[in-house]
Amino acid sequence: MTRKLIQAAAAGKKAKAATPNSRAGGDAAPLSNRATRAAERRAAIVEAAMEEFIARGFAATRLDDIAKRAGVAKGTIYLHFKDKESMFEELVRTVIVPVVARLNALPPPTGSVRDLIESFAGNFMKEVIGTRRGDLVRLIVAEGPRFPSVADFYYREVVSRGLAGMRALIDLGIARGEIRQKNLARYPQILIAPAMIAVIWQSLFQRHAPLDAQDMLRVHLDLIFGERRAT
Template sequence: MPSKVRKVSKEAVPARSARLTRGRAAPRKGAKEKWAERRAARREAILAAALDEFAERGFEGARLDDVARRAGIAKGTIYLYFADKETLFQELIRSALSPFVATIEAARSIDLPLRVVCDRLAGAFAREVLGTRRKDIVRLMISEGRRFPKIAKFYYEEVPKRAFAAVRALVRKGIERGEIVDDTLEKFPQLIISPALVAVVWDGLFDKYEPLDAEALLRAHFTLLFKAIERRTP
């Protein structure tokens, strides 16, 4: 860890981003719900700043002073929205996961050839995870998960458990339709996503030394995989 003297990181500071001051002409709306909206917006701002900070320094290394600076607020304000550092971290993971789970559940019921579903998922993963801050969430889980059993459990229930249930359902359907003949993936659904994990880890660790085309990797993976499992048509 660059034990350098810590830079005072003025970065990304939208200089005192003002209080929760309304900017737009007030539409028909009770004062109460306007405040609720503003609180929600500020909460989001803190979470966004926290993602930057935690992704950059890890849980222990992250400083709430810097989260506050990134969000353009005072440190005390964070504690009006989150009980403590750990709760902030937990809520960060939780909030990032909820939209993702929906995507997973949706995949279960797609009614297309398995091969097509897989190719679409590969694209979606490259676009929606590797191409966004979500990859940082995955990385944070990998890096910090062991030290936060509660969060790890929550993550397990929300992501791999659901994702693997979806994989199993899709594989079963593929077998019933006669598209594929091998049920290994029902036993080890991990085998379908493992190159995706490699892509997440590789990126930002070795990418500088040997760039990796994640989407091509996933495509190659599925090409090999389907050669192995699909009905042979010689």
């Protein structure tokens, strides 16, 4: 009997939740399609899981909390993921993949290398630092050692590609005479370093001393390209 009441409540909740269908996609279709529905569920779980993992770390995150946040029963999670661990791994993949895709959609290389890098990095700052994505990076740094497969994946898909891209830009800059330091091409990490610092700073020390990442980046680029003449 307790069961019945609970079920009724659950049913009510579901019915209610089904109406305000404010999904990202604007289609008014009833979504009675089972597959669509399942995909939505999965997306909700991924979203909720990311939130929780970022806030508490892998070990301290409870599946019950993820389920509650996703508006789903715990069992449902196991319809989509084998266990907590592989959920974490798949989650990182799921979130990272579209980022990689966008990286691959290269903007046409026009203008000076400095402008290219500045606009690219500026975009990066805006979309990563201080956002959920930035927190994800910190999460990977935090849990990487215990999830080699995650670290591997991240290295392969993001780090190595990102560095390769940076290296190409640096080579271009060197060829065009914009960059003096030829050795820089050996360490594209140096180009990225301030951005990484900003990500970490944001989540650890922002409250103590706010950091203007954009401005820091500009100073860093001045170091590489030489001081800029008046804008």
